[in-house]
Amino acid sequence: MAPSQEEVTLLGVVGSPFLHRVQIALKLKGIEYKYLEDDLNNKSDLLLKYNPVHKMIPVLVHNEKPISESLVIVEYIDDTCEQNPILPSDFYQRALAHFWAQFMDDKCVVAAAKFVLKVDEKEKEKATEELYEALKFLENELKDKFFAGEEIIGFVDIAAVFIPLLQEVAQIQLFTSEKFPKLFKWSKDFYNHPVVKEIMPFKDQLFVYFKARAQSLAAKKKN
Structure with missing residues (x-):
């Protein structure tokens, strides 16, 4: 993955631990990306397009190819960018x-x-x-x-x-x-850690995320 030559887009919601997993990995690798904020209670057409199975963030889109599930994304980032390895070689x-x-x-x-x-x-x-x-x-x-x-x-x-x-x-x-x-x-x-500290959300952002997550789950139960 060459940050200067390839298009990388990340869909997420600030405050989500799953999003911040991916952001930390991207930052460690020095990969530039475009971030798109989504809405748990009003999911974007782009999110539904790129993750039609679970309809959840985060989604990494690399050259128009979507990858979902945070740990899968982190491993994909590690596999496609050799610098600063995240997973052990052993x-x-x-x-x-x-x-x-x-x-x-x-x-x-x-x-x-x-x-x-x-x-x-x-x-x-x-x-x-x-x-x-x-x-x-x-x-x-x-x-x-x-x-x-x-x-x-x-x-x-x-x-x-x-x-x-x-x-x-x-x-x-x-x-x-x-x-x-x-x-x-x-x-x-x-x-x-400097990389983590730069990415971690503020407390009020965390409360907003968890409140939206609770509302999203409550809406699912009603349907």
Whole structure:
């Protein structure tokens, strides 16, 4: 992928952890792109055209070829641009990175979405328990090359971008330096990385996104 010669467009909604995964990858690679803001409650024709299956952001359009699903997009960016590799070259370490990234989407993101978007207190309590359980696994695995910390941002770091974002938008302190010391330190280091800091949204943008997401889900239930 040659930024100066090829057309790259990114469709998204500011505040979405999935969008910011892709933006971090593009920034790390030095790839210039055109950003188009979409609307979760009034999806654009362009979004419906490029992602007719899930009708969700983010969507990366590279020379008129659309790619959807944030982790798929990040890997595509890494595969098509050699500089500043995101995924490990070692096949075993690469497999581990995929495993933990998928773990986050299957366990952490699902529980986090329930925690943020559910109004019912019982559902929120259950979601909190599920989220803490998932965070415990991450705390125990926060070692070796799973998370790169402040020096090198890798695939698993990017997959975990929702953790510091969730900490920002949550009404309670989700994890502390006492309860999750490794995760707490990683979150601070990652959030303060120059590339990440430049991309991370403001708190009010996060609230706007999650409110729109909740409204979108509520509308789906009515239909």
